Amino acid sequence: MDSDPSLRAACPIPRHPAPTARVRRLARMTVERPDPAKAQRFFADFGLTPVEPPTADTLHLGGADGARAIYTVRRGPRPRLLGLTFTADADAVDRLAALDEASTPPALASDSAPTPARRIRLAGPMGLWVDVVARAPSRQPETPPETVNETRDAPRINRPVRLAEQPPAIRHLGHVALEAVDFDGAVAWFTGRLGLVPSDVQVLADGTPALVFLRCDRGPEPAEHHTLVIARSVEDGLNHAAFAVDDLDAVAMGQTVMRAAGWRHAWGVGRHLMGSQIFDYWYDPWGSLVEHYADSDRFDADHPAGVMPMSRSSMAQWGPPMPAHFANARLTPRRLWAIARGLRREPSLTIGRLLLLKRALSE
Ligand SMILES: [Fe+2]
Numbered sequence: 012m013d014s015d016p017s018l019r020a021a022c023p024i025p026r027h028p029a030p031t032a033r034v035r036r037l038a039r040m041t042v043e044r045p046d047p048a049k050a051q052r053f054f055a056d057f058g059l060t061p062v063e064p065p066t067a068d069t070l071h072l073g074g075a076d077g078a079r080a081i082y083t084v085r086r087g088p089r090p091r092l093l094g095l096t097f098t099a100d101a102d103a104v105d106r107l108a109a110l111d112e113a114s115t116p117p118a119l120a121s122d123s124a125p126t127p128a129r130r131i132r133l134a135g136p137m138g139l140w141v142d143v144v145a146r147a148p149s150r151q152p153e154t155p156p157e158t159v160n161e162t163r164d165a166p167r168i169n170r171p172v173r174l175a176e177q178p179p180a181i182r183h184l185g186h187v188a189l190e191a192v193d194f195d196g197a198v199a200w201f202t203g204r205l206g207l208v209p210s211d212v213q214v215l216a217d218g219t220p221a222l223v224f225l226r227c228d229r230g231p232e233p234a235e236h237h238t239l240v241i242a243r244s245v246e247d248g249l250n251h252a253a254f255a256v257d258d259l260d261a262v263a264m265g266q267t268v269m270r271a272a273g274w275r276h277a278w279g280v281g282r283h284l285m286g287s288q289i290f291d292y293w294y295d296p297w298g299s300l301v302e303h304y305a306d307s308d309r310f311d312a313d314h315p316a317g318v319m320p321m322s323r324s325s326m327a328q329w330g331p332p333m334p335a336h337f338a339n340a341r342l343t344p345r346r347l348w349a350i351a352r353g354l355r356r357e358p359s360l361t362i363g364r365l366l367l368l369k370r371a372l373s374e
Contacts, residue, residue, distance in 0.1 A: 022316045023220040024198060024209045026228075031110065032103035033206030033228045034143060037184055037238045039080055039096040040252055042299075043087035049296050050084045056272040057293065057301060058178035058254065058265065074181030074254065075154075081184040082252070090297035092249040094132075094140035095187060097205060101145040104129050107204065116142050133204065136197040137189070137247040143205070154180060157260055178268050179261035179303060181254045186237050188251045190244035192357045197241050198223055210236045210310055211285045213321035215367040219243075221321045224285050226310060233309035236286035243368065245346075245353035245360065251292065251300035258305050262291050265303040269293055278337045281330015282306075290330075292337070300337075321371040338372050 044050050047070040051061065054072050062073035062080050071080035085093065099107075107113055108131045116132035128146040135141035157174075158167040191197040198220075201207045207225035215221050224237035235255075242250060256262055262280055270276065277300055279291030288304040295301055319325060326333055353360050 022209065022212060022318050023214060023218065024202075024212050024223050024316070026208045026316075027199075027202040027206065030202065030206035030228075031204050032099055032107050032143070034097035034099040034103065035227055035229060036098050036234075037095065037186065037227075038098045038144065039083060039142075040184060040187055041083040041085065041093045041096070042249070043089060043091050043093055044084050044297060045086070045088060045090065046296070047084045047086050053274060053295050054082065056178055056269055056274060058181040058256070058303070074183065076182075081181075081254075090299060092139060092187075092189075094142060095135070096142040096144060098146055099143050099205075101129060104131055104143050104145045107131055107133060107143050110204075116140070136193070136200045137191060141205070154257060156258065174260055174264055176264065176267060176271075179256040179265040181256060181303075183255050185235060185253045185255040185304060185307065186239060187249065187253070188240035188242065190242050190246060190248050190250050192244060192247055192353045192360060194220070194241060194243040195359060198225075201225060201239055201241070207239055208312070209316040210308075210314070211317040211319070213285075213319055213325065213371075215321060215364060215371060217364070217367060219364055219367070221368055221371065228312050230312050233311045236288075236308040236310060243360075243364075245365070246349045249299060251302055253288075253290075253302035253304050255307070256303050256305050259289050262289050262303045262305050266291050278333055279330060281327040284325050284328050287328075290327075321368075322374040323372050324374060 047065065047068070051065060051070055059072035059074060059082055060077070061071060062077060063071045068086040070084040072082040073080050110133065112134040114132045116130055128144045130142055130144040133141045133143070157172060160167045189197065202225065206228050208228045209223050210226045211224045212220050213222040221243045223241050225239045225241070226236055227234040227238050256265065266280060275294040277292035277294050280289065282289050287306065287308045289306050290302055290304045292300050292302045323333060323338065350365065354362065
């Protein structure tokens with residue numbers, strides 16, 4: 012299934028004509044968890060390790076570079092997303108700093124070396140804070156790629172594949188997927204303030220956008236297909252966080268290690284349609300989804316947005332069927348309460364649209 016040209020002509024989420032700034036990449040997310048030590052055990056198998064000595068209340072985890080935090084855990088009663096950190100050029104940070112909602116966030120030791128970075132904090136949508144920091148990306152250690160023997164081209168001779176059974180090397184935090192009751196407000200904030208642009212939009216049968224994949228606008232320099240996903244929902248919250256690994260072997264080895272450690276698998280291995288990533292999803296100890304992925308599409312600023320109908324079958328090109336628990340479509344008493352609250356709070360959320368959303372997720 013490819014983008015529908017008749018829908019593309021009228022993309023329901025246009026690019027913002029003059030965003031305050033254009034961020035370069037997603038650098039870090041910060042979550043609240045009741046038990047940071049448990050989070051540390053889970054992520055040790057997933058591929059993240061502390062970059063600063065953990066305290067009883069704070070855990071800063073990083074990937075293979077071992078240098079910078081990409082996932083920070085703060086002790087707190089309610090498992091939830093607290094904030095996101097993006098990087099941008101210094102002049103972009105200056106423009107954001109002039110906004111009324113800007114303040115100065117607390118410094119983080121792993122962000123300070125070798126030179127202190129200029130950073131500002133914005134009050135974002137859904138009660139999230141959004142930090143923007145001016146700094147260069149961290150240098151990644153070199154790992155020689157495994158040479159692949161294909162039927163057309165088989166250069167690996169007299170050299171068997173022997174992979175270490177260990178958590179995959181995580182290169183960066185790739186994207187975060189959010190659920191938003193005020194979908195339009197959240198999309199307007201991230202496109203207007205941070206200059207994110209739509210790569211693909213999925214719409215309901217009545218044309219209402221229900222899912223948008225947003226990427227960083229780096230001009231002629233390609234960026235991954237999505238850095239932020241926003242889904243129209245009855246509740247605000249984090250849907251999943253995705254971490255980039257090198258290749259299919261790394262994704263599948265991640266599954267082998269996580270299964271052996273007894274963590275709860277969610278969905279995969281498969282290949283997405285939107286973004287084309289090879290994916291594998293896991294539940295963390297609080298039921299929040301985390302993803303290993305490889306081989307993302309990359310678009311430069313010229314690539315137009317695709318528009319297509321939303322459907323369950325459009326989530327993957329191959330792989331096992333999406334399990335029912337993954338779509339979170341069960342009507343538990345808690346979910347019914349959330350639906351009632353969402354309908355009361357947000358005028359754009361109607362029973363008709365919720366039924367279209369439910370139908371789309373079951374097709
Ligand atoms: Fe994802």
